[in-house]
Amino acid sequence: MKKWQIAWRNLMRRKMRTFLTILSIMIGVASTFGVLAAVDTAEEAFPLYLKEAFSKADFTIAGTDTYFSEDVHRQMSESQNYLSVAILKENAEFVTEEKGISAIQKRVVITGYSQLDTSVTGFKVMKGDLKADGAVITDRTAKVWGTDLGDRITFDTDLGVKEIEVTAIVRYTKELMGPSSWNMAKYHHWAVAFPLPVVQEWFGQQGNIQGIQVKADNPTQLDDVEHELAHLVKSHTGLYMQPIVVNFDSVFKDLNTFFLALYIAGFLGIALSAFIIFNSLYVSVKERRNEFAVLKTIGYTPGQLQGMVLTEVILVAIIGTVGGLIAGFGLALGLKQLIFMVYGVQSSSSMELGTGFMVSAAAGLVVPTLAAWYPIQQVGKVSVIEVLKENKAGAQGTNKWFGLLGVLLIFSSFFIKHLLLVLPLMIGIVLLFPYLFKLFSLLLKGFYSLVFKFSGELAVRNLNRNISRTSITSVILSLGIAMIVLMSSLNSALLQSYEREIHKSYGGNLDIMFHHIEKEDLEMIKNTEGVADATTYSLQGIIWNMEGEKRLLPIFGVGAEWIDRFQLFTVSSGSHSELIKNLKSDEIILDETSFEVWGGKMGDTISLDTLEGEKSFKVVDVVYTMKNSGYSAFMNEDHFKENFGVKFERNALVIIDEQTSPLQLRENIYDRFGERIEEMWGPEDWASMVGSTITGAFSIVNVLVILGIIVSGIGITNTLMINILERVREIAMMRAVGVTRGQIIRMIVLEGLGIGLSATTIGILFGILLIFLTSSFVEVNSLTFEFGVSPIILAIIFLFGILISLISSFTPSRRAAKTKLNEALRYE
Amino acid sequence: MITVSNVSKVYSLESGDFHALQDNHLHVRKGEFIAIMGPSGSGKSTLLQLLGGLDLPTTGQIVVDGVEINTLNEKERTLFRRTKIGFVFQNYQLLPMMTVEENIALSLNANNAPKAKSKSVVKQLLSDVNLQGKELAFPSQLSGGQQQRVAIARALAMKPGLILADEPTGNLDQKNGEDILRLLSKLCKEEQITVVMVTHDRQAALVADRIIHVRDGFIVEETHKGGYRNEEMADSLA
Structure with missing residues (x-):
């Protein structure tokens, strides 16, 4: 118990840093849980939905002419092996007093069913009775039409105006698929179900039907039923029978690519949290070197010291994971709804939480522990003599082998023709980033000196003082930016590509x-x-x-x-x-x-x-x-x-x-x-419809990437806070010699801006590289796209990155400006 | 130059109020060298911080160079410090990522002084503190004494009328300590700069015109140069 209490007290010594670290774990765990649970639910629910929506029946019988005789159905009614429902579809115009509605918006397809309350129709009654011989409409249609149970609805048919009472309102279903508003009715007709005799009478088609849907009583008897139906259609001319087939591939094409993009975005969240934990802990260990040295002198072993820090990590991880799982459940529900909405799936299926819960809980506990591995190792290596002599470790150089490995990984991604190329590319960026950051800071130096003068010059120098920490912080944002550049550009390129192709082949x-x-x-x-x-x-x-x-x-x-x-x-x-x-x-x-x-x-x-x-x-x-x-x-x-x-x-x-x-x-x-x-x-309707699906899918991925970017914003705040803490006496001295609060605020904000500028610029460049690499193989809805980037999208993302870094710098800069000079300058 | 009237400073702590300074009076003339001595926690550093406008007294009035600094707002006090006061700290407080000349020019740059002017001021100051040729060195490449001389040069950059030095020889060996005291004394005599120095070191204090003794938040005693027991030492440093 005491061990945990001490760990908790240590964490509370740096409340803000602990809070930000926990928050980053929470977001990482939440995004992992959200993605896994939502994708698992969708993978489970989509085929069931298709099965329910498109294959309530097993076979359909149709005629080579428009109509055929209802006698065929009467003959089938004697069978003991299956259930059959005769269907007749006719078109009419809905009569409404609603103003400003054109004739096109009033189109209604009326389907007559020989029996409405069967497993073939599968209507789920919300109000009323399917056996009441009236009209059946969906809840969505009832809402737009302003109609309720017992109301009478009127239709204009070829044989005059007809009226019928609404006797059942059912849950929205594929059989009665209709528009969600009067505006959408320009593109799609309304649909209502009637008893078959009503349709036959209204349209003068007594004795005629258009199709018969058949469902076997027992799934094991499908072959027998097929044989029986084949025999039946052969005995009538102009009839044919088809099994009802659901082709998942063609309905939800490229769903796997979308899910993979979601997984990558979810993974990004937890990976970014790992960076932040590493950063926080690394600095915390450095700060507490004196403390560890003293503990060593009184007999603490390296293992005991490491255990102390590990307890803190586990404590943070547990709190973050619990919070992340709770937030992740909400995120999963939201993502599920978004995914289902984008793909037009209506399903009240329950959430598939098992795998997501286990994986994200494990990730929330294991990833922080792994990320803390190196800093914890450093705890054991604290040298008492060096610390007590106040020998400050020299600045750590960047490891050139890491840089070389980074180049190789980036290069290898040129040969991977799969979206997974994102992984080696991103690891490569991480390894190469310190060099790129150094290069960028050279450019930044000239710019800052020219524009921001004193504060700008100081900011660039400070950025280069802790190049490892600063570049790690910057790379976090950079990865998020690269992903969002890829996703946004893919979205826009695919929309343009679809619009071009649909016009060419419509x-x-x-x-x-x-x-x-x-x-x-x-x-x-x-x-x-x-x-x-x-x-x-x-x-x-x-x-x-x-x-x-x-x-x-x-x-x-x-x-x-x-x-x-x-x-x-x-x-x-x-x-x-x-x-x-x-x-x-x-x-x-x-x-x-x-x-x-x-x-x-x-x-x-x-x-x-x-x-x-x-x-x-x-x-x-x-x-x-x-x-x-x-x-x-x-x-x-x-x-x-x-x-x-x-x-x-x-x-x-x-x-x-x-x-x-x-x-x-x-x-x-x-x-x-x-x-x-x-x-x-028209082709423009398809462009708009498919466009909204594509944009919807990308928006979901973008939501997750933006979560990642928020995590990186936390990383910037965290790093700047750590920097300030380390430099508190330095800042106090500057204030003492006449540097104003405003100049200190500008300096810190410019440090944050420098991190943001480098991250955004390098991130955008890698994003463009990602677009280039993926343009050769990525297909969404059978569409490929040509390499191209939109300057407007890049400009928006650039501004977004800058905004995040500025917001993240706000709190640290205020805190730096409020440094208490008398306390900070007191002798150690 | 400095008038301190009825100055008290109270810190609110969890254990209750702590009276760091209580109803103190002090007057320092222009060009005077004052040493403040006292045991740890006596309030001497607090007094120095109040004189420099780093903190505000709880009660009382502090006038520096005709300006009642406790009535200035935060920004006015900062700008006052920048132009009128130079600070020297025990552990030098140089910025490690800056060269010697950049450290010295810190307040000039904060004041957006033209580069050429700041360059010539720095050159002169380096010569004054006998550090010619070290312009491009980083603090880590200098000895403690050299670093403290850089800190003094930095304090002089804006030609202040007052230097506040907090244990300026505390981290130095005897020889370097004496060099620094000699430099401060010279500035005081030749440039008519008022120096207020906090120190634990009685030998160091002997260089001052007057020694103020602080105990438990009160200025309890003043010793004038004439009262030195070791006149010889004082003269040798001067």
Whole structure:
């Protein structure tokens, strides 16, 4: 007990330093815990969410025509092996008294279900009853529409205005995915669920349905159910069956890269805390050399002295770790929410805290102890004779071998084609930093002397007095700055790259998705005001059999006569039309992402489910596209229809004439086709949507890096406080000979600024190097980016670094200015 | 030059108030050399700090060169010190990262004096303290006596009317100590600079025109030069 009490008293001798050290451990532990727990939760929850959102059913039955007979479903109802729900989707316009809402914003897709309360629909009721024969809406839609249970909602259909009572409000779900505001309704339609007979009656489709969703009663009977359904669809013409496949890779592409970036940012936090602990302890040991020497003279062994200091380290580590775990839990919750929001995942899954808790608790205890290893060794080596003779140790030189090793590590990172190159690069920077700092201080000397004169000259000299300590402090900030330069520039470069690519391979200025396209529709589109040209195309998700695993591959049916005008991909050589024209019935083109997922080589075949069963298609080319977020394949449209039997098209591509704005074009199209339109997307919508995902993901990483930078700010404060403490008599003497408080404050602030300037400048340079190195291999959402840096981003980061260093210098400078001269000048 | 009237200094400690100085009076003429003596904790250093405006008296009035320094604010006192008072400390208090000439020019630079002027002042002072050729040396490269001479040169840089020296020979051997006392005495006589020196060393105090004895916070006794028992020693130092 006494040992801990003594350790505590020693810590309380330097309250501010102890507080800052504990704070840095807390932030380090919190960032590690936060990242690990949030990523673990996301990794656990995302597949479950996908499974829940996209594959509540096991199979779907669809028709090659727009509708097929409800009798098929009646026939299925007799089966004992599975549950089936018939579906009919129609479009209408919501009737609202809300002002300033355009027709486009009122689009609603009404889905009729033969049964609403099943595991296939999976609606989670918040209010009301799914069996009450009324409308089912989500809580999100109810909020925007201002509708509650029992209210009547009105829709304008082709067959007149219809009204229905809201009988159930359910939790937001993928089946009833809708916009979160009237503004977002410009891009996405609303969705409501009705009992099937209501939809059939409202739209004059009595006896018709569009699809059937099937779920096996027992997962072990999937093969039997598949066999049964295959038999059923064969007995009807114009029907086909598909298993429902969730392709995690294509939905959350590059999630692992994002998680890795998060891990690195979290690691940065704990690594920076280690630096601060090392620094604090190193100085504390130096300060207490006299004390240790005296203890040695009365018989304390080196081991006992080391034990004393180790007890202090453990005490600080325990307090910091406990605080960090509590703060980390809050951070984990926040990060989880951010990650889920960015990737549009709705899940109420519980947090996965186990691994994060154990790893961060262990890191919080072990990392400080390891960081304290060298200073603790020094405790044992204190020489009584030297201390009592007051022999001051000479300034320690920088070890040139460390510098050389640093250069080698930085050089090695040029050959690593993975984001992990950050680690050798950063260790290299740490080792090389004292040399870079010396170099920088030479430049700083001239600048400071010129601009800040007396205080500036003193500040530069002081920075060079404890070059190891100062450069360690500076390198902490430098690493944070380098990371934030990389992340911010990557963000901006990827956004620009996406915007460029999406325009190149979107196939026009607007993609309209209809409920279904009639023969005369294309001419109507072409004759719409503002349309320069238009075409229709087929798109269908086809089952791809890959080494026993089923995946869903979106395939475009492409016409040779229109592809040159509506370019859905970019080709390396030749014309688009030649490429499509030369495709044979069993040939297919993959885009780069699907080609990479496949892992095969050109000329090999892939296996797809067709009308006639499984069939091989030869991969004859690889193209680049951002259409469908870059995961698709292309076939000649005639071969597409032959193989997959889809007789109707749903999509139209439009090229805008030069005089019309994109918004006006949408209005014109909507005026002509009304609620038949389900969705309209332009490349700018995708740029904005994907852009917000990319920016959101990077923002999360940046939050963590900024936490790291705050830790480095603590490091600056800590170092300056230590410097002041060491120089308290010196400062008092300066004050005694007439140096004003203002000059002392300026001197200390300029020392902090010097640390900040060098850290920020060197950090930015290494950040640019990181961008250069990663530009050759990093892919986010299938996007690569070209090396480039934004001067505006660099300027903002530069100012941020300077601001942090100035804020960090504030307290130490005030404290230095308040040095009590009579106490400081008293004889030792 | 210096008038101290009714000056007391009380420190509030956890154990209660500590009276470092109690109701003291003192008058020092321009060009006078005063030594303050007394046992440890008697209040002599506190008195020196109050004279230099490093601290403020709890009660009473201190006038230096016609300025009532206890009425000045922090910045005014600093600027007053810079221009009117030179300090010399027992352990020299030179800045280790500065050369000799930079240390001497410290107050000149703090006052933003032109480089050329400060250079010529430093050159003259180095000659005065007999340290020519040591301009670019660092304090660690000098002996204790040399370092104290640098400290005296630094104290003289702004041509002050008053030098406050706190145990200036405390860290020096006898020969270097005598050199420093000789230098201070010379400054006092030739430049008419008032010197107030705190010392434990009776021999050192003998160089002063007057010795003030402080005990338990009170100025208890004054001894004038005429009262020296060892006149010979005093004359030899002068």
